[in-house]
Amino acid sequence: MLPDKAQLTLWDNLDADAIVDRSAAELPEPACFTCSFQAEDVAVLHLLLQRNPAIPVLFLETGYHFPETLAYRDKLAREWNLNLVNLQAEMSVAEQESQFGILNRTNPTRCCEIRKVGPLWEGLRHYKTWFTGLRREQSPTRANMHAAELHRLPTGEELFKVSPVAAWSWKDVWAYLKIHEIEALPLYEQGYTSIGCAPCTALPSGDDLRSGRWGGKKLECGIHTFTEAK
């Protein structure tokens, strides 16, 4: 029997390894992992691969990434033999810009809907369990999430959303990478602390690690808010 909401809430007391183990034992297959190749995602990826080397790694190929992100994705895909799945919008960047202009400047919410939310929604429909690298510390919008939740897609399908490092701090992420001798995306060396599409990513200001995203105009691109936690 699948765990209910009360049982899943107790997973908040487990460490990341135990959350991945409980997921493998109790949650339905197939599972996937959405990966932006930021530091916390790479830590979760490393944890997941130890149990499931063929887990599909979904990357939102928006067409607007830094070249460094794409090179790092390809390097890890090669070295870790990833089952990489690039999710793309139906419309190319050129088609979008010719039809709507530069949406990431005029209407980033719409741009994220087209290039991230739509493709992810379509991609997730094939899975029953969805792993993420989300952490509570990242944003007020994530502060109350549980490590494991049942979510409903707008089309009604349900899937479990599991964030094994929900409780980790920024320091914990880097400690994990160091212990396991994992090289991070080189953009961190330039001072970036949260890295998404190039036009919407700047160096952070102050202590807020995500302050460089979307010029502070919004907190989320929508991929973690379009499903409903039950």
Ligand code: SF4
């Ligand atoms: S993060 Fe920026 S460029 Fe990327 S999809 Fe969203 S608005 Fe578009």
